[in-house]
Amino acid sequence: MGSFNTSFGEGFILVGFSDWPQLELILFIYISIFYSLTLFGNTTIIILSRLDPRLHTPMYFFLCHLSFLDLCYTTSTVPQLLINLSGLDRTISYGGCVAQLFIYLSLGGTECVLLVVMAFDRYAAVCRPLHYTTIMNPLLCQSLAIAAWVGGLTNSLIQTSLMMAMPLCGLHYLNHFFCEMLVLQKLACEDTGGTEAKMFVARVIIIVIPAALILGSYAHIAQAVLRIKSMAGRRKAFGTCGSHLFVVCLFYGSGMYTYLQPLGSYSESKGKFVALFYTVIIPMLNPLIYIPKEQGCEGSSVEEVGMRQTPASSTGKSGEKLYEGLENGHHCRNWFLGVRDVSSVGRCKAMGGFNTSFEEGFILVGFSDWPQLELIFFVFISIFYSLTLFGNTTIIVLSQLDPRLHTPMYFFLCHLSFLDLCYTTSTVPQLLINLSGLDRTISYGRCVAQLFIVLSLGGTECVLLVVMAFDRYAAVCRPLYYTTIMHPLLCLSLAIAAWVGGLMNSLIQTSLMMAMPLCGLHYLNHFFCEMLVLQKLACEDTGGTEAKMFVARVIIIVIPAALILGSYAHIAQAVLRIKSMAGRRKAFGTCGLSVLWLSHVHIPPTLGQLL
CATH class of the missing domain: 1.20.1070.10 (Rhodopsin 7-helix transmembrane proteins)
Structure with a gap:
C-alpha cells in the first residue's frame, strides 16, 4: 500500500x-x-x-x-x-x-x-x-x-x-x-x-x-x-x-x-x-x-x-x-428532582372532570384482569419487541451501507422500519412495565403525547404502505419506465407526503379528543392511551365531534386500503400475463405474502376504529 x-x-x-x-x-x-x-x-x-x-x-x-x-x-x-x-x-x-x-x-x-x-x-x-x-x-x-x-x-x-x-x-x-x-x-x-x-x-x-x-x-x-x-x-x-x-x-x-x-x-x-x-x-x-x-x-x-x-x-x-x-423512601419522592411523584397521587383518587386536573393522570388496567396471562405475555412480548428492534435496525443499517440496496423499494422500507421502531417503542415499553406490575399510571400530559405519537405514526404508516404498493405497481406493470417514474425527487416527495399526512391526521384527531370534557373514574381498560377508550370517559354528548373523528379515520384507513388493493389487482393482472409458470408462481408467492401482511396491518385497525 x-x-x-x-x-x-x-x-x-x-x-x-x-x-x-x-x-x-x-x-x-x-x-x-x-x-x-x-x-x-x-x-x-x-x-x-x-x-x-x-x-x-x-x-x-x-x-x-x-x-x-x-x-x-x-x-x-x-x-x-x-x-x-x-x-x-x-x-x-x-x-x-x-x-x-x-x-x-x-x-x-x-x-x-x-x-x-x-x-x-x-x-x-x-x-x-x-x-x-x-x-x-x-x-x-x-x-x-x-x-x-x-x-x-x-x-x-x-x-x-x-x-x-x-x-x-x-x-x-x-x-x-x-x-x-x-x-x-x-x-x-x-x-x-x-x-x-x-x-x-x-x-x-x-x-x-x-x-x-x-x-x-x-x-x-x-x-x-x-x-x-x-x-x-x-x-x-x-x-x-x-x-x-x-x-x-x-x-x-x-x-x-x-x-x-x-x-x-x-x-x-x-x-x-x-x-x-x-x-x-x-x-x-x-x-x-x-x-x-x-x-x-x-x-x-x-x-x-x-x-x-x-x-x-x-x-x-x-x-x-x-x-x-x-x-422505601424513593416510592414517594423523586430522588433526583426532590419532588413528589405525581403518578402515585393518581392511584388513590377518583377524577371528576379529569382534563381540568391534569396532575391526577390515568391508571392503565392493561391485562391485570387476566393475571394468569401476564407473565406469559411479558415473556413473549419481550421476545417479539427485541426481534422488532433488531430486525428493523438491521434493515436500516443494511439499506444505508449496501450500495445494492440504494433503490426506491429499500428507501421506503427504511422509512417503514424506522416507523415500526418508533411505533412499537411508543407503547411496548410501557406495556412491559404494566405487565411487571411496577407502575400502571400515566399522567394526562404523557397520555396526550402518547395518543398524538401513536396516531401520527399509525397514519404515516397507512400512507406509506400506499406509496410502497405504488412502487411495486410501477416495478411490475411499468418495468421499462420504472427508473423514470420512481426517480429520487418523487421518492423523497412521496415519503415526505406520508409523514405530513400522518402528522395532519394526528393533529386533527388529538385536537378533537382534547376538546372533549372528561370525567368519571380515571381507569383506562387498555395498556396505552387508546383514543376510543378515552372517548368513553366523555362527560357529555359528543356526537358531532365523534362524527368528525370517524371521517378522519375513514380517510386515513379505508381510502389507503382501497388504493393498495387496486394496485395489487393491477399487479395480479400483470403477473397472469407471465408465460413462465415458475416466474408466475414466484411473483404470486411474493405478492401474496405482501397482501397477507397488508391485510393484517389494515383490517384490525379498520375493525377497531370504524365499528
Missing part, C-alpha cells in the same frame, strides 16, 4: 472471521441474538429507571449511564460485524476506521471509570449506610458521571492522536472485525517504541488503576458482609455482589489480556475471539446481572450491616425512619 495514512481513499479490508468460514453462519445467528438482547435489556433499564419513581436512586442513575454506554459501545462495532459475517461488505474507509477507533476507545474508557464509580456507590451503601444519602447526593452523582465521560474522552483523544501520528504502510488488511488499535499498530512502517510506551501507560491508567480500585471496594464490602449474622442474608449479599464482580472481572480480564501484553506477542486470531467478550457478551450480561438481584444487594447487606453500625442513640423511631428511607 505504501504509507497508508497519507492515502485516505483506499481504506481497509476487515478480514473478520472469514478465515473461519464454517463459523460465520453460527456466529451471525448468535451475535444477532445477543445484540438484540443487548438492545432490549439496556433500553428496558433506561426506560424503567426513568419512569419508575422507586428507581430514582444513585445506583440506577449510574446504571442508566452504563446501559446507554453499552448500547453505544455495541452499536459502534456489532452492526458492522454482522455485515462482515453476511459477506455483504468487508471494507471500511480510513476516516470511518479512525472514527470507530475514537468512539470505542472513548466508550470503553468511560465504562472503565464508571464501573469504579458504581463500586464506590456499593461501598457507600454497604459500608456507610447511615451516611449514604449524604455521601451520594445528586451533585456528587452528576459530578462522578461527568468525570467518567470526560476520563473516557481524554483517554481516547490521547490514544487516537498517538495512533494517527504513526506512519502506516503494507497491505491494508486488518485481521479483525473492527478497527482494533493493536492490529493497526502492526501496520506501522517504522520503529514506534516511544509512541507504544506512551500508549501502554495510557492503557495502564485506564484499565489497571480502575480494576485495583474496584477490587479494593469489593474487599471492604466483603468485610462488611461477613459481619452479617444471618447466613441467608450473607449468602444473598455474596451471591449478588459476586455476580457483579464476575462481570467486572470478565470485562477487565479480557481488556488486560488484549491491551497489556507486548505488541509482538499479540495474536490477531485469538484477539478477535477475546474481543467478542467485551463488545458483545458483557453488554448483554449487564442488564441480566444488575436488574434482577439489585434489591438483594441493597436490601440484605445495607439493612443488616447498617443495623449493626447504628449507635444506641439513633435507634428507635429515627433509626426506623432512616432505613425506611433507604428501602
